[in-house]
Amino acid sequence: MKLAVVGSGYVGLVTGTCFADMGNDVWCIDVDEKKIDGLKKGILPIYEPGLEEMVRRNYAEGRLRFTTSLEEGIENVLFVFIAVGTPPEEDGSADLQHVLGVAQSIGRIMKRYMVVVNKSTVPVGTAEKVREAIRGELMMRNMESQEFDVVSNPEFLKEGDAIEDFLKPDRVVVGTDNPRTAELMRELYSTFLRQGDRVRIMDIPSAELTKYAANAMLATRISFMNELALLCEKTGADIENVRQGIGSDRRIGSSFLYAGIGYGGSCFPKDVKALIYTSKKNGFSASILNAVEEVNRKQREYFVQKVLSHMGDDLKGKTLAVWGLAFKPQTDDMREAPAIDIISGLRNRGAQIRAHDPIAIETARQVLGDQGIQYSIHNYEVLEGADALLLLTEWHHFRRPDFAKMKSMMKAPVIFDGRNQYDPESMKELGFVYFSIGRKAAR
Ligand SMILES: NC(=O)c1ccc[n+]([C@@H]2O[C@H](COP(=O)([O-])OP(=O)(O)OC[C@H]3O[C@@H](n4cnc5c(N)ncnc54)[C@H](O)[C@@H]3O)[C@@H](O)[C@H]2O)c1
Numbered sequence: 001m002k003l004a005v006v007g008s009g010y011v012g013l014v015t016g017t018c019f020a021d022m023g024n025d026v027w028c029i030d031v032d033e034k035k036i037d038g039l040k041k042g043i044l045p046i047y048e049p050g051l052e053e054m055v056r057r058n059y060a061e062g063r064l065r066f067t068t069s070l071e072e073g074i075e076n077v078l079f080v081f082i083a084v085g086t087p088p089e090e091d092g093s094a095d096l097q098h099v100l101g102v103a104q105s106i107g108r109i110m111k112r113y114m115v116v117v118n119k120s121t122v123p124v125g126t127a128e129k130v131r132e133a134i135r136g137e138l139m140m141r142n143m144e145s146q147e148f149d150v151v152s153n154p155e156f157l158k159e160g161d162a163i164e165d166f167l168k169p170d171r172v173v174v175g176t177d178n179p180r181t182a183e184l185m186r187e188l189y190s191t192f193l194r195q196g197d198r199v200r201i202m203d204i205p206s207a208e209l210t211k212y213a214a215n216a217m218l219a220t221r222i223s224f225m226n227e228l229a230l231l232c233e234k235t236g237a238d239i240e241n242v243r244q245g246i247g248s249d250r251r252i253g254s255s256f257l258y259a260g261i262g263y264g265g266s267c268f269p270k271d272v273k274a275l276i277y278t279s280k281k282n283g284f285s286a287s288i289l290n291a292v293e294e295v296n297r298k299q300r301e302y303f304v305q306k307v308l309s310h311m312g313d314d315l316k317g318k319t320l321a322v323w324g325l326a327f328k329p330q331t332d333d334m335r336e337a338p339a340i341d342i343i344s345g346l347r348n349r350g351a352q353i354r355a356h357d358p359i360a361i362e363t364a365r366q367v368l369g370d371q372g373i374q375y376s377i378h379n380y381e382v383l384e385g386a387d388a389l390l391l392l393t394e395w396h397h398f399r400r401p402d403f404a405k406m407k408s409m410m411k412a413p414v415i416f417d418g419r420n421q422y423d424p425e426s427m428k429e430l431g432f433v434y435f436s437i438g439r440k441a442a443r
Contacts, residue, residue, distance in 0.1 A: 175207025
């Protein structure tokens with residue numbers, strides 16, 4: 001089948017590449033010339049495991065093409081996916097200017113029937129706005145009889161595992177009011193669903209809301225566990241035991257129950273905010289989601305306080321090593337990463353930071369700059385002379401480091417573990433002063 005994807009970021013590029021990998025003819029479109037030029041040379045704008053090889057192969061075999069021209073990209077296609085950003089506005093609402101801008105441009109050049117598929121995360125009612133934007137442009141061209149459909153098809157992939165999620169989706173949500181379009185979408189996705197049909201056809205508002213509901217639910221689980229972690233610290237319980245105790249209940253399940261320094265990334269913070277805004281606009285206060293957001297914000301402050309409680313409020317002359325900058329492992333995405341607030345908080349108190357991340361140094365540098373921070377791709381290098389180590393992202397290679405080497409390099413054997421990677425008892429035996437989340441400090 002022939003399709004185009006407008007927006008070649010995380011979602012657009014993964015979507016386009018995975019469809020091409022199944023034999024479809026795909027155009028990936030972006031306004032960013034540098035991005036498109038790079039992609040034509042096999043240079044990816046993002047880090048996502050496995051994606052580079054897949055892009056290069058499908059491009060070389062002619063199924064995946066890149067352009068900055070919407071006209072060229074959508075000329076012969078049946079499906080146009082909109083996968084552009086929907087960043088939060090000041091008031092938390094989703095900024096729809098890119099989505100509606102693309103819709104208008106599509107209306108200005110549409111010549112044949114198309115299914116316009118909204119993959120960006122957008123509030124209820126956006127499909128209708130997209131339809132109006134296209135219709136408005138068609139009317140200006142005296143083409144009001146031109147048929148097209150607008151479908152909501154939110155994306156649930158997670159960065160770091162995006163290809164696997166796209167190739168083997170738990171479900172494909174399709175919001176449409178047209179049974180014929182539902183069948184076209186089912187057919188398009190059937191190559192990913194050979195084990196069984198997991199397409200969920202529903203009305204458009206429900207599909208739009210489902211995406212927010214999914215992210216809000218996962219964010220809620222994280223904040224819930226972080227709140228319980230505080231209680232554990234006060235009462236002497238251990239959040240890891242509690243996590244296993246509740247996670248083994250099939251009604252609860254074990255995913256997204258890890259206490260830590262809170263959620264970040266381009267989706268959870270923005271989507272929780274957007275849902276709070278939508279609730280407010282509809283006349284009520286989203287009590288649970290407000291609390292989820294508040295707990296998440298406080299969790300970062302709480303971690304900074306943990307460091308200060310041990311090291312004192314004035315960190316001048318202190319060197320803090322940091323392991324992990326990205327908002328989660330397997331990505332270089334720094335959007336809303338907890339590391340930003342935590343490092344800024346400690347740097348403001350005079351600490352010198354020596355930070356390691358295997359992938360995210362360049363993206364981190366764009367946010368945090370170089371003032372008071374040295375970066376390294378080598379995890380041991382940043383420990384030299386450090387007064388403490390802060391573990392902020394749970395990259396795999398932090399799971400079993402050489403503790404003896406670490407101790408010999410650090411000025412003081414102190415670890416603040418924001419991701420509960422180590423066992424407190426073992427850390428004590430190894431001679432570390434060890435702080436984690438929701439568990440007793442070991443010293
Ligand atoms: N990143 C994720 O993990 C994820 C997961 C699910 C859903 N989403 C949602 O998908 C949407 C896209 O997110 P993303 O992370 O891929 O964003 P992104 O910022 O990585 O990519 C968006 C791309 O759209 C391009 N763009 C903007 N306006 C354009 C236009 N008029 N024409 C062509 N290209 C244009 C930008 O240049 C950019 O490359 C958002 O609504 C997001 O909430 C993201």
